[in-house]
Amino acid sequence: MVTSERKKELAIQFGGGEANTGRTEVQIAIHTERIKQLTEHAKANPKDNNFRRGLLMLVGKRRRLLNYLIARDVDRYRSVIKELGLRR
Numbered sequence: 001m002v003t004s005e006r007k008k009e010l011a012i013q014f015g016g017g018e019a020n021t022g023r024t025e026v027q028i029a030i031h032t033e034r035i036k037q038l039t040e041h042a043k044a045n046p047k048d049n050n051f052r053r054g055l056l057m058l059v060g061k062r063r064r065l066l067n068y069l070i071a072r073d074v075d076r077y078r079s080v081i082k083e084l085g086l087r088r
Contacts (some may be wrong), residue, residue: 001034001037002030002033002034004083006033007021007030010026010029010030010033011023011026013029013083014026014028014029014080019026024065024068024069024070024072024076025076025080027065028062028065028066028069028080029080029084030083031058031061031062032062032084032086034038034058035055035058035059035062038051038054038055039055040057042055066080066081068084
């Protein structure tokens with residue numbers, strides 16, 4: 001799980017303030033952190049199919065947020081994928 005301190009750090013980095021967790025960039029960053037952590041579990045437990053489904057749903061949610069962001073502001077989208085190191 002992503003700790004509340006880490007969420008605050010991401011909110012400051014991507015949203016401008018620690019209480020601004022609703023901003024699209026912050027949500028994408030939080031989902032990315034969680035995906036990175038859960039991927040380690042997937043490597044250790046390859047037969048955990050229920051977990052795999054949840055991970056895929058989380059990746060899909062992040063993808064939808066990225067699609068929303070690219071439709072609204074391409075510059076913000078490009079800066080987010082650059083900072084997070086995501087491929088597109």
